[in-house]
Amino acid sequence: MWSKSPSWHSRSRLLLWAFILQSVLLFLNPPSSPPIVAHAAPPDFTSTPQNRIFFWKVTRTTLAPDGVTRPVLLVNDKYPGPKIEVNRGDYITVVVENALDVPTSFHWHGLTMRGDPWYDGVPGMNQCPIPPGANFTYAFGTDNMVGTHWWHAHFENQYIDGLIGAMIIRDPPETNPFFKAYDEERNVILNDWYHQPTGPLLAQYLSPESHGREPVPNNGLINGKGTFNCSNVQPANLACVPGERAVFHFISNRRYRLRIINASAASPFMFSIDDHQLQVIEADGTDLNPVMVDRLPINAGQRYSVIVTANQDLKNYWMRAEMGTGCLPKTPSNLDPVILGEVRYQGAGKAEPTTTGRFVPQPAVKGQEALVNPSFAEACKDMDLYDLHPLQPVPILEPITNSLLIRISFKKNPADDIVRGYMNDITYSGGNAWNPTIVQNLNQSVEYEVNHHVMQILKPGAIVQIVFDNSQGDEHPFHLHGHVFQVVAQGVGFYEEGKTPLNAVNPLRRDTATVPRNGFTVVRFKADNPGVWALHCHIEWHVTIGLVMQFVELPDQLRAMGIPEHVGNLCKTGPPKGFKPHTGFMP
Known part of the structure; x- marks a missing residue:
């Protein structure tokens, strides 16, 4: 009801x-x-x-x-x-x-x-x-x-x-602590881009032949714009014309807050502007003690604000989003992983920038391999935890009342021979989208299916610690719905309770944190928000193959809240005729 x-x-x-x-x-x-x-x-x-x-x-x-x-x-x-x-x-x-x-x-x-x-x-x-x-x-x-x-x-x-x-x-x-620190704002949305819709990509991915290798993007975009060499289009019959880059107009000596969002399906980026410093002031909605950097790694789902001062020579500069190909499957030969936008100083005209980044490509010579752009690997991990501290300090959450170790793995599902993602040997199945967990929770005696991967938090105010163990895999940006969590530890190897150092003094608060390759990340949050909250890798392909679980937080309080009638009415329609999951948006 x-x-x-x-x-x-x-x-x-x-x-x-x-x-x-x-x-x-x-x-x-x-x-x-x-x-x-x-x-x-x-x-x-x-x-x-x-x-x-x-x-x-x-x-x-x-x-x-x-x-x-x-x-x-x-x-x-x-x-x-x-x-x-x-x-x-x-x-x-x-x-x-x-x-x-x-x-x-x-x-x-x-x-x-x-x-x-x-x-x-x-x-x-x-x-x-x-x-x-x-x-x-x-x-x-x-x-x-x-x-x-x-x-x-x-x-x-x-x-x-x-x-x-x-x-x-x-x-x-x-109440804005940085209100006088900048003059203007700009939004910068970064994302990878595929030249095919998800339907055919999923058909290949959700088959034994993919061996679990997710689709690799063909390009990247800045604010929905980018360029591509039409001679490299695959398949060759796709219509292609010269694209255009995103342009950002700067005025000398003005200060710009860039709100950077990684909306990718899979790719992390290393963000920079040639010859300019970035003052990091926000991560995922949390104001930070400012940190000056010349480049910024940002993973899928994450956001940062940086302040950039237009204090360089009067000319145009490249904005760079260098794709973290080091944590993607094999990169196709027709992908240029350095995505460019233009920063144009007022008075410098429209000439294409000629600036160079910190890495200048050098081809292979006899007896030596070509140099690999370090950003392609550096983008695969977060900034150092000890460099990022909230402007308004909050003590580390303790004592821990609920501790959860999550082991991340990928293996073939014996039921269909498809490689799927597992969290503690459970691969999530979305089940019936028209019978959601929040509706099932209305039944006090509900028993959830194992592959819906439900964890209940019963105690109000419980301090929940999650230890992500990724000792056998590549990086994963994990996002928790309904909460901002503290990131208390992050590193390579295994996390050992009581031995591994904690980021215990004013730890970073955010909602999306990278679990590094062959490593661990430890987060904590307080159970004070009744709801059904997803915890999942924000590599969207990994969501499809099961790297998801859900918290039913304070189920009794949630049940007492009920569900608004117009929300419940959505569940009465059921799937449209002929609908099949994981086939893209084409019917």
Whole structure:
């Protein structure tokens, strides 16, 4: 039985007006009409929280972000999709019209969704997908969260095909510790890019012939733009024209906050701007004691803010996103792993930059191999934990009440001979997206299937420690929904409780941390947010083959909250006729 939670009652007036507005607009603008954008410009800072309303229409078209034409999914005809930008404490309402012929859903990466767990956007866990041709309203608060986040589809692998966008929660000037440290902001979305949609890539990946090697990207993009050598297109019949690079305009001596988001399916990047220093001030929504670097590794799902001062000679410079090919399967010969954007100083004209990075390629000579760009391997691990400390210190969470060791492995599943990902010898199966865990939890005597990999946290305020043991594999960026965790240890080899040094003084807080190759990462969080929260590798291909588990946190409290009726109604439709999982967005 669906019910309304206490948090639902506290927000009922805002939601009531949002739903009335949605109904009126849908009446005046039926699904065939273009969506109305109620809020697009950066919001003014206000003394009281506002309800910011966004209207989205999800469609499919063909596009050529790097010059190679392929099918792409869009929100409001944009790639990347529209930016959500609000102030701390604002309420966000997103009215989604699904004009696709397959279901969809959206996740708000980095937001804890406190009090609104059914809007986290994970089918099979905390919501049912939005049916084709239907409308659905997400409505949630931002609590005390600030910083750089992003949104992406969380149904199947749809975000690889285009459903991504920036999500910025800004601090008012009086509480923003860096408000006077920069003059302007720019968003920088990095992602890898494939010249085929996910359907045919998944068909190959989910076969014994792949031997577990995930699809390798053909290119990378900066803010949805890039270039590609059309003579290298495979297959050769793909339409290709010269692409264009992202351009960032700088004015001499001004200071720019770059909000960098890695929205990749698999690739980490080493980010830099030739001849410029980067002052790191934020990681995954947590303000940091500033750290100066000349390059920044950023893995899939992670975000950083850096301040760049335009204090160099009046000319144009390359912005570089060097792909971490050292942690990808064999790189295809037609991939240039150095993705470029242009930083143009005002007054320097439009000439292509001639600057060089810290690595100058040198071809092989007799008796010697060609030099390998160090970024291709360095990008595969996070910045040193001991260099990153939150500006507002929080003591290390202790004592530990729940300790979980997760051993990451890949092996052939005897049931289908396909290599799958395992966490403690369990490979996750999404099961029925139309019977999510949050609905099953309404039954107090529920027994979850083993391959749904459910861990229950029963004690309010429990301090949960997770030790990721990756001693036999490549790097994995792990993301936890519903929480910001402390990263208390990270390194190569094995973690030994009581022996391995801890980052115990003001440890880094974030929501996506890399488990290094042949190594470990240890995180801690407090169980104070009732919900069903996914824990998964953010290499999207690894999600498909089972590197996922879920926490049912404080199930009794979650059960008492109930589920809003309009959320529960999504589960009544069931899958559309002919739908098959893991076939891409094509029906």
